[in-house]
Amino acid sequence: MTKTALLALLIAGSVTLAGSASMAEMVKYKVENDGIKASLTGKAGDVKNGRKVAINRKKGNCLACHASKHIKDQLFHGEIGPELDGASERYSEAELRLRLVNAQMVNEDTMMPAFYKNTGLTRVRKKFIGKTILTAQEIEDVLAFLKTLK
Amino acid sequence: MTKYKTIKTARSAIALLGMAVFASSATSSAMADKMDDYKVGDIHSGYVYTAPSTRAMQDDDFENPAFLMVEKGEALWSKPGPNGKSCASCHENPEEDMKGVSATYPKYDPKTKKMMTIEQKINREIVEKTGGKKVKWEKGVMPALSVFIGLQSRGMPMNVKIDGEAAPFYEKGKKFYYTRRGQLNIACKHCHEDYAGKHIRADLLSQGMANGFPAYRLKWQKVGSLHRRFRGCNKNIRAEPYKQGAEEYVNLELYVKSRGNGLKMEIPAVRR
Numbered sequence: 001m002t003k004t005a006l007l008a009l010l011i012a013g014s015v016t017l018a019g020s021a022s023m024a025e026m027v028k029y030k031v032e033n034d035g036i037k038a039s040l041t042g043k044a045g046d047v048k049n050g051r052k053v054a055i056n057r058k059k060g061n062c063l064a065c066h067a068s069k070h071i072k073d074q075l076f077h078g079e080i081g082p083e084l085d086g087a088s089e090r091y092s093e094a095e096l097r098l099r100l101v102n103a104q105m106v107n108e109d110t111m112m113p114a115f116y117k118n119t120g121l122t123r124v125r126k127k128f129i130g131k132t133i134l135t136a137q138e139i140e141d142v143l144a145f146l147k148t149l150k
Numbered sequence: 151m152t153k154y155k156t157i158k159t160a161r162s163a164i165a166l167l168g169m170a171v172f173a174s175s176a177t178s179s180a181m182a183d184k185m186d187d188y189k190v191g192d193i194h195s196g197y198v199y200t201a202p203s204t205r206a207m208q209d210d211d212f213e214n215p216a217f218l219m220v221e222k223g224e225a226l227w228s229k230p231g232p233n234g235k236s237c238a239s240c241h242e243n244p245e246e247d248m249k250g251v252s253a254t255y256p257k258y259d260p261k262t263k264k265m266m267t268i269e270q271k272i273n274r275e276i277v278e279k280t281g282g283k284k285v286k287w288e289k290g291v292m293p294a295l296s297v298f299i300g301l302q303s304r305g306m307p308m309n310v311k312i313d314g315e316a317a318p319f320y321e322k323g324k325k326f327y328y329t330r331r332g333q334l335n336i337a338c339k340h341c342h343e344d345y346a347g348k349h350i351r352a353d354l355l356s357q358g359m360a361n362g363f364p365a366y367r368l369k370w371q372k373v374g375s376l377h378r379r380f381r382g383c384n385k386n387i388r389a390e391p392y393k394q395g396a397e398e399y400v401n402l403e404l405y406v407k408s409r410g411n412g413l414k415m416e417i418p419a420v421r422r
Contacts, residue, residue, distance in 0.1 A: 064351045076352035080345050104335070111340040113333075121335055123390045128333040 026118065027136045029101065035094025036101060040116070040136035045144025053138045053145075060134060060142055065112065070149050080111060088147040096146060100139050115139060190307075190412040196421060199347070199356040204368065208420040216297055216366040216418030219373050223298025226291060231280025237295075240279065248302040250309075253415050256404045258315040265319045265400050269296055269375060287394040293373040296364050300417030308361045308415055310407045323405025326398060332389030338406075341383075353422075358383075359410040360403065362419025373418060376403055 027040045039045075054060040055074055067077035068084040088096060099106060102114035115134040134142065188195040197205060207213045228238040241247040252268050259266040266274075269287050272295050276282040285291045312320040327338045341350065342358030349355070363376035370378075377399045381391035392399050 061351075076349070078350050079348040080350055111336055111344060113335055117335075121333060122329060122331045123384075124333045125385070125388045125390045128388045131333070133333060 031098060035092060036097040037094045039140055041140055045140035047144045047148055050141035050145030054142050068149055084146060085149045097143055100142060193410055193413055194357050195359050195361055195413050195416060196356040197416060199354045200421060204420055204422055214418065214420055216373050219294045219297040220301055223294035226294055231282040233281030235280050245302060248299045250303050250306050252300040252417060253303040253306050253309050256400055264397060265404050267400055267403060268299065270395060272296060287375050288378060293364055297373055297418045300364060303415040304417060305414050307412050308407055308410050310404055310411060312408045319401045319404055320408060323401035326402045327405055332387035334387040336387045359413060360406045361410050361413045362416040364417060365419040365421050367421050369422060
């Protein structure tokens, strides 16, 4: 094998590896009554990790658009969507899960990104093609965290 | 030389004017009056949403870092190209000859049967009239000339034509504006139409008007084109950006500018 071919293979390999976490098969889910009842992973969400994912600008970045009185350690909360506090009192767990997975299924015109969707998108930057913003478990983790924001 | 003088005098007159406004800004009505200059009905320039300290930089030509580009552009104006001709050979008095020009671009170009931005027109003049080579958009000659030419429209209403031959390009630009893009799947209209005036994290969303571009951005630490700004807005939503001058962005520019028709030109604006 020539050196260039080997290099190409190596590069291809590392690209696949980098993308593998979210390239993994999409979890199928069922939408009923304006919600998704079952956990996407069958596992409970992790509140601590959910907080991290929600705050992380490269992950949930929820504070770009939402505010919360419970996340005081972060400066500059957004004003686009409603306050996150109390959302779990306004909506059931199933309804919240659908809003995180794909809020556009609830409101077609919403600005809120669909956090668990990887098709039907336009001109996605190359390094994000085929990937969801959050993994299925991260959706469950953020959901668990949301439920603590009273 | 005399030209330099005229521009410098004009600049200090403007600076004085700026100070006068500043001095009276203690009264809120003076402030409101001043802001009215940056609005046409419900259409607001990005200036309205800009922090006071950034506005102050724009208000004072001596504080506005983009004026280094203005001076560079003015010097380039009379620098001969490979064929011995300079811009000044044919446009002897740029303050008059280029007055209002930037406010009408992008314009329909019968040669390519497409819309043409001011940068593309400048490049064509460099190649066809001075025998030079095309230049890149973001450094050196282009920002200097585009800002220098743009300044000659300052205070005049933006006025792009969208009917006739421009109409199909306007439609394409409009479609771009309302199309969701990127992994975040957001359209221009979500940020700049639905939520203008709201904070997205630390940024106060404006209506995304184009009357100040090319502009000096503090984040860039330099003057950048409108298409560079488009690229940033595309990348933020994880959408693949287009290159400066791509037809998609030229059409988008036409549409975005048409949304602000009537706003006073502010080149070179200062933005965060």
